[in-house]
Amino acid sequence: MALRAVHKRYFRELLPAMLVYCVLIVLSVYWLKTLEGTAMRTLVTLLPVVPIAFVLRAMVRVIRDQDEFERLIDLQAIAIGGGAGCFGFFTYGMLLNAKVLPVPPGEAVAIWVFPVLMFCFGVAKCLCRLHYLRQR
Structure with missing residues (x-):
């Protein structure tokens, strides 16, 4: 292609x-x-x-x-990837708050937010594309 x-x-x-x-x-x-x-x-x-x-x-x-179809896939991937990344960080924060996990320095967590969100977006985009390819 x-x-x-x-x-x-x-x-x-x-x-x-x-x-x-x-x-x-x-x-x-x-x-x-x-x-x-x-x-x-x-x-x-x-x-x-x-x-x-x-x-x-x-x-x-x-x-x-x-085109509109590609934007649709990206919008869904941003929503799914952003939600998954936020859910993961929220869960991690809850575990830190409960003192189940050792508390790292703040910068150790903050520096991972962008890469995690981009990774989640990438995975979600692949899954969204597969979903629509299978519907053809």
Whole structure:
């Protein structure tokens, strides 16, 4: 199956942003070990956030420019994936509150919110696509 122009553009926008993110996340971890001072540590820490903004922009653009059926699948995947991710974090929070699990530092939990939601969206999108392919 050949990619449509909208999806080609998505990959042209997504892949460089993810590559830059991967490089910056590795560099920032190493730089933080050598830096002192709040301003420089803040700047270096936030460097990997910039390419993620471009990833989100690419996602919004591809969803906006897809046909109605593809947007339907993405909407359902966002709803299901977002709900599953939120449910998982809510359950985790309840277990932490009950002191059933050891309490990690806040940043250890916060840094996983975006990747978990994107993972849940990806899985949900695959399942939604399979659902509609089976109905054909």
